[in-house]
Amino acid sequence: MVVSVEPSRAGAVLTVDLGAVRANYRQLAGMSAATCAAVMKADAYGLGMAQVAPALASEGCRVFFTAHLDEGIRLRPLLPADCTIYVLHGPPPGTAHDCFQHGVVPVLNDPAQLQEWRALAATLGRELPAAIQLDSGMSRMGISPADLAALSAGRDWLAGVRPRLVMSHLACADEPHHPMNDAQRGRFDSLRALFPGVPASLANSSGIFLAPAYHYDLLRPGAALYGINPQPGAPNPLRQAVSLHARIVQVRTVRDGDVVGYGAHHVVAGERRIATVAVGYADGWLRSLSGRGYAFVDGVKVPVVGRVSMDSMGLDVTGIAPERVAPGCEVELMGVSHPIDDVAALAGTIGYEVLTRLGSRFNRRYL
Known part of the structure; x- marks a missing residue:
C-alpha cells in the first residue's frame, strides 16, 4: 500500500519502505532467542510512529519503547492491547498517574521516580508494573550503584512495585572491541542480582551484534530497524528503509x-x-x-x-x-x-x- 499526498506540491518526497523496516525486524529478531522489541522514540526516528508501529506489530512485535511519556501516550492507541509500552525517561514529576491511566509502563531511573511510583501503588492499593534501569557506567540514565545500595538496604524497598524488566544501556556497542562493553556487562550482572527472576535487557541495535552474552531476555533495536548500520566500518547487513x-x-x-x-x-x-x-x-x-x-x-x-x-x-x-x-x-x-x-x-x-x-x-x- 502507498499513502501519498499531492507530490507535485512539495519540494521533496521522503519515501519510507515499511517492508524494509519489517524485514530488518525479522532479521534482528532471528539473531537471538531473546524477545525483540522496537524503539519508537523521536517519532520512530523521524519516520512516523503512526505508520511504523502498526507495521511492526503486524510482524509480531509486542514490546515497544518511547523516550517521553507523551510519546507513549500517543503510541498506545496505535497498538493492540496486548503490547507493552515502556517509557525510557520514566514519569516526569507529578505524572505517575498519567502512566497508569494510559496503560504505559515507566522505566524508573532514580529514587524519586521509584518513590512516586510506590506512592501511587499505595494510593491505588495494588502493585504496579515497572522497568528498573541501572547505571552500568554510562552516567546518563538509571539508578546509580550507590543509590541502589542505599535503596536495597531498606526493608520492602520495592513494596507496591512489580519489576517486569531490569535494564541498562551500552555506551560503546558500536565498537565491538571496546573494553567498556565487557565492563558494563559485568557491572550489570552484579547489579541485577538484586532482581532475581526478573527479565533483563542490555542490547541496543549495535549490542545485538555483540556476543550472545549481551542478549539476555530482551533486545531493544532502534536505529537498525530503519537501516542505519549497527556496525560502522563493516558492510551494512540491513535494508535501507x-x-x-x-x-x-x-x-x-x-x-x-x-x-x-x-x-x-x-x-x-x-x-x-x-x-x-x-x-x-x-x-x-x-x-x-x-x-x-x-x-x-x-x-x-x-x-x-x-x-x-x-x-x-x-x-x-x-x-x-x-x-x-x-x-x-x-x-x-x-x-x-x-x-x-x-x-x-x-x-x-x-x-x-x-x-x-x-x-x-x-x-x-x-x-
Whole structure:
C-alpha cells in the first residue's frame, strides 16, 4: 500500500519502505532467542510512529519503547492491547498517574521516580508494573550503584512495585572491541542480582551484534530497524528503509567567476550548469553538507555547490542530459545510491541525527 499526498506540491518526497523496516525486524529478531522489541522514540526516528508501529506489530512485535511519556501516550492507541509500552525517561514529576491511566509502563531511573511510583501503588492499593534501569557506567540514565545500595538496604524497598524488566544501556556497542562493553556487562550482572527472576535487557541495535552474552531476555533495536548500520566500518547487513528525492526548481548556466550561494564561498571556474533544489536546513538537510555533500541523478554523483540555505541548495549538474535536470525533475539526496550513513559521514555526524532531523515539509510516501 502507498499513502501519498499531492507530490507535485512539495519540494521533496521522503519515501519510507515499511517492508524494509519489517524485514530488518525479522532479521534482528532471528539473531537471538531473546524477545525483540522496537524503539519508537523521536517519532520512530523521524519516520512516523503512526505508520511504523502498526507495521511492526503486524510482524509480531509486542514490546515497544518511547523516550517521553507523551510519546507513549500517543503510541498506545496505535497498538493492540496486548503490547507493552515502556517509557525510557520514566514519569516526569507529578505524572505517575498519567502512566497508569494510559496503560504505559515507566522505566524508573532514580529514587524519586521509584518513590512516586510506590506512592501511587499505595494510593491505588495494588502493585504496579515497572522497568528498573541501572547505571552500568554510562552516567546518563538509571539508578546509580550507590543509590541502589542505599535503596536495597531498606526493608520492602520495592513494596507496591512489580519489576517486569531490569535494564541498562551500552555506551560503546558500536565498537565491538571496546573494553567498556565487557565492563558494563559485568557491572550489570552484579547489579541485577538484586532482581532475581526478573527479565533483563542490555542490547541496543549495535549490542545485538555483540556476543550472545549481551542478549539476555530482551533486545531493544532502534536505529537498525530503519537501516542505519549497527556496525560502522563493516558492510551494512540491513535494508535501507528511507529515501529522499528533491525537486529541481530552477536550472541556469553560470560562467567563470560567478558566485553560487550565500557568503560567496563558491566561485565558479569555467562554464557550469547549476540546478537549485527545494531542500534546505529548514527541512533538516544539514548545513554542514555545504560544499561537501552530493546528490545523484540516475546514479551519477553531482556535488552540492555553495551553502545549503534554509529552503534550497545548488547542485552542479554539468554534463547531465538537460531533460533529466529540468525544473520539476527529482534528484536523489538519500537512498540506494546514497545511504543514510554515507550522508552522515559527509555531514560530520551520525545516521541517527540525519534521520531524526528530516522535516515535516516533505511529501511522505509509505510503501
